[in-house]
Amino acid sequence: MALAPDRTVRGLLFDRDDTLVIDVPYNADPHRVVPVPGARRAVAGARAAGLALGVVTNQSVIAKGMATREQVDATNARVDELVGPFDVWCVCPHDAGDDCACRKPRPGMVLDAAGRLGLDPSELVVVGDIGADVGAALAAGAQAVLVPTPRTRQEEVDAAPTVAATIEDAVALVLDHVRAVRS
Template identity: 40%
Template sequence: MKEIQAVFIDRDGTIGGTGHFIHPNDFQLFDGVAEAIEKLRQAGIKIFAFTNQHRISRNQATKEEFAQQFKDFGFDDWFICPHSDNDACLCKKPKPGMLLEAAQRYSLDLSKCVVIGDVGSTDMLAAHAVGAMKILVKTGWGNDSLLKYRDKWAETTPDYVADDFTKAVRWIMESD
């Protein structure tokens, strides 16, 4: 396995749900995700959530509710953009602000990190901006990202396309 310092994981559509917002109290992981996260942990890889959650800005959920969820799922830390599309923040994907914040906080070399997500025009572009490895999963918006919306992120190509999160983790663990 290559030296991987951390894996950044999108939430909606990547590890559960449909790609649309689901409140943390109602969100369910896909089958096998908890075990795949544990495999990463056992390999000594840091596990970070990185997710756009503009519903926080609409008071439909709180950052604390997401934080508790990620803690319960076994994540080491979570980077959450709570801003709406109209806010001029630096963290909302496809901007790489959350990745850069994590790199500074944990002294990471982002070229030795992996981003797993289902949206090419946000997750993959954020990873591309910092030189991280990119894995697109076909769950959530993944198939549409590859087929209908490929033009919105044409400047980059995923390092791997996985059917789901568990297959993405398997590929990480087996790659060299």
């Protein structure tokens, strides 16, 4: 599967848990942050290619009262240190039942990241591990690459417009697209 050949890509947004770092449920402890294999190289490659970089992450741990925003921010700072740096971080602090506009699969964080990066959402690709990541991208007018994990449901894989085996493969696909469009 490939990205739309007629669309310029200028930015890449990543989901945090199970995309950039190994998922520790409701993690708000910077000491428990471990990058997924290849994440640092993939992000560095995208940065070297001149892409704007961001993270869009649902963090219901805040709404559930299991962590403060400051604890989540400290955890995100550790991700930034180990895998980034990222140009923008967008965090949804709400729970699934809060009916907010930012929680993926709604487009709020993708739209916010696009605005903060000075890009049109159509110039972004969102890389994530579940259907909500893909849904947020598509709802915002961005493209999406799904990188399945053992927890990704088969129907999410089947519905994804583009699937890659690893974060490195996802970024390589995006960079191949960027090079093809530029030439």
